[in-house]
Amino acid sequence: MEASWEQSVTNSINTIYLLFSAYLVFVMQIGFAMISAGSVRAKNAMNIMLINVVDAVVGSISFYLFGFAFAYGDSNPFIGTNLFALANIPNGTYDYSFFLYQWAFAIAVAGITSGSIAERTQFSAYLVFSFFLSGFVYPIVAHWVWSSSAWLSASSSEPFLGSGAIDFAGSGVVHLVGAIAGLWGSIIEGPRVGRFDAFGKPIPLRGHNATLVVIGTFLLWFGWFGFNPGSFDKIVVAYPSTSDEGNWTSVGRIAVVTTLAGSTASIVTLFSRRLLIGHWDAMDVCNGLLGGFVDITSGCSVVEPWAAIICGFVSAWILIGLNILALKMNYDDPLEAAQLHGGCGTWGLLFTGLFAKEEFVIQAYNKGDIGVVRPYGLILGGGFGLIGAQTVEIFAIIVWVSATMWPMFYALNRLKLLRISTDEEVAGLDISSHGGYAYTHAYAYQEDNYPRSYANYMHIQDEQS
Known part of the structure; x- marks a missing residue:
């Protein structure tokens, strides 16, 4: 009787913790929305806010119908089985709180991709790729690493x-997947109108509201405390109500290394960009902070705090370098999503393979059992098993997402369902697709040198009003 009572208390605590973590991860959707809205021009603010809502609601349906089964079906090592698996919860071993936590991760992926193709994409295209990405592409990768x-x-x-890939909270599964999808979408669409001049020189198209970006960044920071410390329940053998996988005493350490990596990346970005461009830039600091969070997400459970500082330091320079390279290649990503989530996510996986501590690896993946031997960080003497598995994960994600998302974006583009017309883009997605601006007189925030088609459009609007 006493054992049963203790088990009931343990299950209750685990469930409460998991649900609280799921709520924190969902708060990140608010952060994504704020950053996205602040990073685009005012004439597209309503569009990007609507897209962030759509990513969540479409992802809910697709992950319920298909995604959860692909991710956590247990009879196939490459593609999960038992479609509509959630329907079996009352009579099986599935747990609703576990599903909710996984859903919060799934809808985050589409938000990353949306940032890469912002300000020039048809609304219907978002509906298609959000459903496909959340219901099929992402869940397959989640299955590979977390099932x-x-x-x-x-x-x-x-x-x-002998190791498996350690991607504790998803530097690869979540961030690299979203980044590769967004990379292909942005390449196929091409840059925004006016982003580069006739000689290929970049022209700044600044977001309209730095306040929203900073607020969104802090919300993401807050949500990351559910994203990383809450992820013990993603590596369990079964489901949280039936497993005690993991050493829960390391939860606090995970939160600390997350904070240190992000903070280091942010401060390095602050001073580095000051040297490069001659002034302090809040937007760069925010992206640097997020880059640090992205890369520590893979190894947050298996590295020391000092290693997290190294992780964040390198992350800042990776992001800065990729942004410079993107401009040289005339690549246009309004939120730097592919560079941030892709570049830093890749570094995070490699960093884990280099700096994972053996004791922590056994804590997280073998319940701290004495006598267990398994590969750990290469730099710490753990051999090539872990870094090899990390490298394979990187290439597997790139190949899988490219093989699925490139054809989808290409087909949408050939069917003329991907990019809006030039006139619509110049006028702004808010007025061309949603019937009005998010702000009164939003056109006052835009560039002064509009093409004549837009001037004519505004003249007609004045006459009608």
């Missing part, structure tokens, strides 16, 4: 290369 029956899982009984 105990899958080929790359570090929780597998026979892990790949």
